[in-house]
Each structure stands twice: as structure tokens, then as C-alpha cells.
Amino acid sequence: MKSIRDQVCLLCNQSDFDIYMDMLDKDISSHRLSKEIKKEIIEKSILVAEEYYKKLVKEYGMCNITKYVYRLGVPIDYVREKPTKYYSYIGLFKEKTKTITVNLETILQIKHITSQFGLDDIVDINMIKDVVIAHELFHYFELMNPSIYTNQKIIDAKIFGIIKTKSKLLVAGEVAAIHFSKLITNLKHTPLVYNKTFALGKNMLTN
Numbered sequence: 001m002k003s004i005r006d007q008v009c010l011l012c013n014q015s016d017f018d019i020y021m022d023m024l025d026k027d028i029s030s031h032r033l034s035k036e037i038k039k040e041i042i043e044k045s046i047l048v049a050e051e052y053y054k055k056l057v058k059e060y061g062m063c064n065i066t067k068y069v070y071r072l073g074v075p076i077d078y079v080r081e082k083p084t085k086y087y088s089y090i091g092l093f094k095e096k097t098k099t100i101t102v103n104l105e106t107i108l109q110i111k112h113i114t115s116q117f118g119l120d121d122i123v124d125i126n127m128i129k130d131v132v133i134a135h136e137l138f139h140y141f142e143l144m145n146p147s148i149y150t151n152q153k154i155i156d157a158k159i160f161g162i163i164k165t166k167s168k169l170l171v172a173g174e175v176a177a178i179h180f181s182k183l184i185t186n187l188k189h190t191p192l193v194y195n196k197t198f199a200l201g202k203n204m205l206t207n
């Protein structure tokens, strides 16, 4: 079995495109899509992320993510909710209140795992809060702009194979949010490194 460090390093060395393709391959609602279509979805989601990043820079100049969020008037709610085996999150966007929620407890655990397993040189832990805020800010943009590509990406879906329905391909929004957060924070690795570190480390710590 590969060590935690090896697994995290592996993810750090993967290209963004390959990481996003993995996400689509694992996504249940997109598993019937052809490789070509998946490629197109990834490319368009990346473009949307770049477009919104450029818009922010044009409007407010280059600044810290918390400054953008402040200028846009999006409230940030810092909470401390202990992650459990079945339920954990680092950040959330609440559509009803248009609020970004950041879970400091999960962030603390990821920081702990990072130092415990000596990953400080590969995981940029100091950026985690900014990355989470940026990710959720993209979901705010999705809510405020119904015509954004990631809202328009509709696929045919069958619920339990009986009722045919149309549904939004949520994974496209995730790809765009992840890419947007990487761009705006200038993160050296994919933001998914935080999720991976948490997923691998929490099991090792409790066992």
C-alpha cells in the first residue's frame, strides 16, 4: 500500500485536466457520456472559471479573496462543526441566505493531519481557508447568473430507470469552482489535495 505522502504527491503531480476527467468518470450522472463530451464539459468549465476570475480582477484589481468577497457583499459564516465518519465538509454555500460557510474544525483537522504525516512541504496548508472561500464564491456566481455554462449543462437522466428527467450536471459546477479557487489563490497544487489529505489522514488517525 502506498503511503499517505505518496498518494498526496501523486495527486500533486497529476494535471488539472486528468483530475477533472477522473471526477467526471466517477460521477454517476455523467458515466454514460462519451469521452469527447466529457472533454468538452471540462474545457468549457475551465473557461467559465477563467472568465469569472478575469472579471473579478478587472473590476477590483488583484487582491485577496476575502477582499473580493467583502466587495461583493457576500457574508462569510465561520463555524466549528466536528466532522464525523459520515458527514464532513470544509465549506458550503447556502443559497437561501447567499452565505459562505467555512468549517474551521475540518480545516484544523486537515492542518493536524498535514503536520502529523509530514506533508508541510507539499501541501500549502496556509491557503486552505482562502481556497474554500473562493470555491464557495463560485457557487454564489452560479446562483446569481442563471445563464452561466455550469447551470446550462443539462443532461438526460433517469431516476431509478423509470422516470426520464432533465437534470443539471453538478460535476461541471464543481470542476469550475475548483478551478476558479485554484486560479484566484494561485495555489501550487490542485485544491483537491486538501480533500485527499483529509480522507486519507482521518482514517489513519482514528484507527
Ligand SMILES: [Zn+2]
Residues within 6 Å of the ligand: 135, 139, 173, 174, 177
Ligand atoms: Zn462545490
